[in-house]
Amino acid sequence: MARQNVYLDHNAASPLRPEARTALLAALDLTGNPSSVHAHGRALRDTIETGRRQVAGLAGAEPRQVVFTGSATEAITQAIVGGAKMFAASTIAVSAGDHIAAPQAANATGLPVISIGLLPDGRIDLDQLAKILAEAEGNLLVCVHWVNNETGVVQPIGRISAMVGPTRHTLLVDAVQAFGKLPLDFAASAPDMMAISGHKIGAPSGIGALLVKGHADTVRLIPGGGQEQGRRGGTEAFALIAAFGAAAEAAGNDDWTRLQGLVDTLEAGLKTLAPDVVIFGAEAERVGSVVNFAIPGLKSATAMMALDLQGLSVSSGSACSSGKVSVSHVLLAMGVAPELAECALRVSFGWNSTEEDATAFLSALETILARQKRSGQAA
CATH class of the missing domain: 3.90.1150.10 (Aspartate Aminotransferase, domain 1)
Known part of the structure; x- marks a missing residue:
């Protein structure tokens, strides 16, 4: 056999999706630096902004809310490490079913970390979360996943958002496995930040994004030269962004x-x-x-x-x-x-x-x- x-x-x-491959190869034929003001640089900038609009479309986000990163792990780390600093968090709560990137980033802050348990069916224990929120002293950064990457269990993000949203606390949602599989409406939703990834939907590896609301716009991990509106330094990977955008557009169908x-x-x-x-x-x-x-x-x-x-x-x-x-x-x-x-x-x-x-x-x-x-x- x-x-x-x-x-x-x-x-x-x-x-890799055919649409992403086509966009990647077309972008690789371009020359220059997207931060340059000449014609070559402007062409690269247009490529990036097209990709940003395409990714935002699948995420239900405004284009300016999309911060491109090198991976979802980087996006989660930026949200937790940068967010803990910006929001002066005193404690971080991470669900026990989160991708390992979340607890690793939480531990790296040096702050106390609380684990939110899972129920036997794989859903987050909302009673425990309510208790954590009620007993929190100072600002709490809550990190939960939307869809579990191992079991596929969909978490009740609407209920979690309703619990965390009205409080003074901050909510980060790992939407990596939800992106392209469930309707996302980041702009109208309660979470302050969401992490998404390219290679889960048929884009190349090495590209992800952090979605941020306006009040979280200064959450940073890499200062650099002011790229991504000062939110993530380093020359943008324009070819990967083009492929990410094309994959996001195709995934919508x-x-x-x-x-x-x-x-x-x-x-x-x-x-x-x-x-x-x-x-x-x-x-x-x-x-x-x-x-x-x-x-x-x-x-x-x-x-x-x-x-x-x-x-x-x-x-x-x-x-x-x-x-x-x-x-x-x-x-x-x-x-x-x-x-x-x-x-x-x-x-x-x-x-x-x-x-x-x-x-x-x-x-x-x-x-x-x-x-x-x-x-x-x-x-």
Whole structure:
């Protein structure tokens, strides 16, 4: 059997869209520095501002609210480290399911950090958040994720915003996995800042953005030479910005009903192959592009290796662990037993995923389970 080439790890990074590739290559043909006032510089400035408008359109933001960064990790760090300083935060509260970038940045400030727990279904514990808000002394910087990158669970951002918004506290939302998958209306919403990423929607790696409201306009991490209206120094990566903008425009036309159909096919197949399968976050609202599951007794490290040998790329959770396969902090925060968390696999679909991808995964998994069963019987 010929080795397959099936990519099912879009939550880690989505393949480059044709529109983004075209925009990237066209921008690379331009010459100069976007801060220069001559014709070459103005052409680059126009490229950046076009990309800014396109990204703002998908985020429901005003173009001037978009601050381009080198990644979502940088955007989160700028928001937390820079925001803690600007808003004179005394404490930072981070949800236990947040991407590792958030607690790492919070710890770097040297301020006290409070972890907001998760419920067993993967949602943020709003009762605990209410208690944290009520007992806070001084200014509190609250950081929560909108869509969990491992389980796909959608957090009740509207309710969280209603809790934090009327207070004196600051709200940062990691919208990386929501951007392009859920309707965002940053300009009209309560969060003070949002972080988004390019390579999750089919742009190249190396480009992200921090969305900021006017009162957070001076939140900075890199002072530099005044680029991005003084909000992020360094010559802008205009080609990456052009590709980011093109990807954002294309993502606005994605058919998420189709991807939900792939998820439904996958979950139905999993339940047929392994009736004891556990689908994490199944009782909560989830985006229709990712399934995080565990089949008791099938370790994720073993399964990923076997799937990779058959030409299928999946993950066990976040890709930001230096290539390590480790037990998910998200699942542990949900109260999942460590021995079950060690069996977690994440299958995530994206803009170019097909029905054949889902069926290929199920076929490969069936082979792995049959081999495991034979091995157990032989033992």
